[in-house]
Amino acid sequence: MIIRGINKALRIVVISFLGTVASLYPQEEEVPNEKPAVEEERLEAPSIKPGRKRFKLKLPPAAQEMVQALMRGEKKVVEAVFRPMEFREPIATIPAEGRFGVGFYGWDGLNPLKINPTSISYSEDTEDKLTEISFSGRMGSFLEMEGGQTNLSYALFGKSYTDILTGLGIRYSSIFPFPRMEIRDDLIITGPPNVPESWGIERKFSPSVLELNIVSSYIMRWHPKWFIHLKYSYGVNYTRFYKDQRMDSSPYGTGTSSAYSAGLKMITESPSEARYAWGLEVRHIYHRVNTIHDELEITPITGMSLPNLGVFFTFSAFYGGRKTAGDEAKKLFLNEDYVAARPKFKEFINTYPNHAKMRRAKKLLDITNKRIPYQLYTEGGDLQGRKKMDNAAEKYVEALTAAEDTLKDRLMDRLDELVEHYVARGNDLFELRRYEEALNSLGKAAALTEEGKRAQYTLRAKILMEQGSDLASAGLYSLAIRKYDAVPALDRKLTVEARRASMKAAVGMVGDVNEAKDVATLRLALKSLKTARDMFAPAEFKYNNYITVLEEQLAVTDSLQVRREMDSSLDEAREFIAQRHMPRLETGMLVSEVQDLIGEPDEVVESTKGKNRNYQMWIYNLPHKQKRLLYFENYVLFKIETG
16 A cells, blocks of 8 residues: 555656646747737737747657656556566665765755754853854765665565665764855855854854664666665764864764655666666755753753755665566567567566566466467568468467457458468469479468368369379379379369269270289279269260170189179278268368377477477377377478378
8 A cells, every 4th residue: 555655656746747847948939920809808918029939838849748648648658657667676785885975054944045043042041142154164075874775575575565675874974164265255255153252162163963874765766777766864963063173072962863865876787796876866964953961061052953955976786676577578568569578477477486566467468468369460460461471371370379259250361361362372373283382382271271171172182183184195094093083082072073084094994905904903993983883874874894894804813802802992982981071180280180180199399499480299109119290380280200
């Protein structure tokens, strides 16, 4: 609750500060030539000459934009101003810090040149008092050392929500011993004043203060190279009033001191774990002397309440406070680069499991994971618009693995567009008889959607038909038949065309005297003819005599084998019918599809190249010390090896 209050106060201070700056920054503005209309009862405004320029107080453009962004509540600006470096390492300790400054004590109201006469109290019978002390007589120096400042929250509990450190400090202040100098008639430096003659002593009123304080520091980090330093201290003081050549300690006073300061420090890195900070700060110190020790009874002073104001140069060594991967992740998050932000958030969570902002980091990581698919969708669209289809496909496929249902529909639409592109290109390459390139294009389509797979199978079937036709034209009928027989398994729509072509090849093979008439060739021809006979109507099939001739020929050589072959043919046909609709292991399948088809692998070897490339090799152990190797790129199967 305290931290929230501090943050809220800081917001008010920042906006107020910027508003104050507006009153100090002039900018020229043209005054309109025409006067606005006013009501008759209002006093007439003084006339302004046309074209005359006047100054209007206004913020610098950069500051004005920031204020407007804050007022609009833009997350990037709000986070930068009110949650700067929230995932940094806590500052653990400030083992040593030194200060040297100059300043002055006492003033009357807002006038530093006059001292408030009530700051010093006297005994009742004192007539002459120190009512007039020049500014030069109140100027002095401050020397301060602090040590052992520790972040107690971090030291005791291992976490710190803000950098507040506590330690001890010692401070000494004294007045400059300026001699009297008349620089001009109106500029005289007098130095510390002499006490009134009625006091009966010849001494100068030159207070010196030695303090021992408890110090508390609050560090606000907006940038890795600098920070704002707020400090409060409270302690006891030992104060001497006078100064003469004897340097005796009588009289003196004791009391309490408090100080407030604010400053800016720059950070200097070092090869060691220690880091250094130096800068300037403004400090207000309030000395209260309550008890006077005056054994000689030479002073009428009974107490003092002297404020001090000074400017200090500071130097310190500290440990901690470094920028972390969480800060880098947040910057990437605010720049909407969620893909790059995710590994940084994970690195931060793993490295700093006890960090005070761990819940916040995990929340941002969850948001990052939800937004990554949308980023990939957008990036894929940009790549697609630039005709980088392969890269766009990678983005869409990666996004699909974690996308919400609403986004999945849009991703599938984009994938369908890519499939159409790959299919169209594959068909164009097919017409040019560039079969390998055509299959490569359709392979990309098959890796994306089921429609792409079907298009790939259709293209393979068409290529087999073309290859079979070429083989048949060359008289290689047996090879042509094998091409034709593979077509129905790929595309059922081409079954009739493939069987008709296979039948013609079989007839050509039987009638070709140059074709070898070995048992295997005869069986292949017989099988093709019988399959055609079963498929086509009797009027369309006119080759029963060829079947008879083949059967008789095979019966002479090996009738038993023919029967076995026929049985095998029927078994193959039945197996084909049973498995025709079963999916086969094909390149282009996703990881989940392979798992559903053949189960989990015996071993997985995984590697990552760059931030967008993931490679896996799945190993299946087969009988007889055989292995099947499946290769995946970004979770898509692209190669199968068995051996």
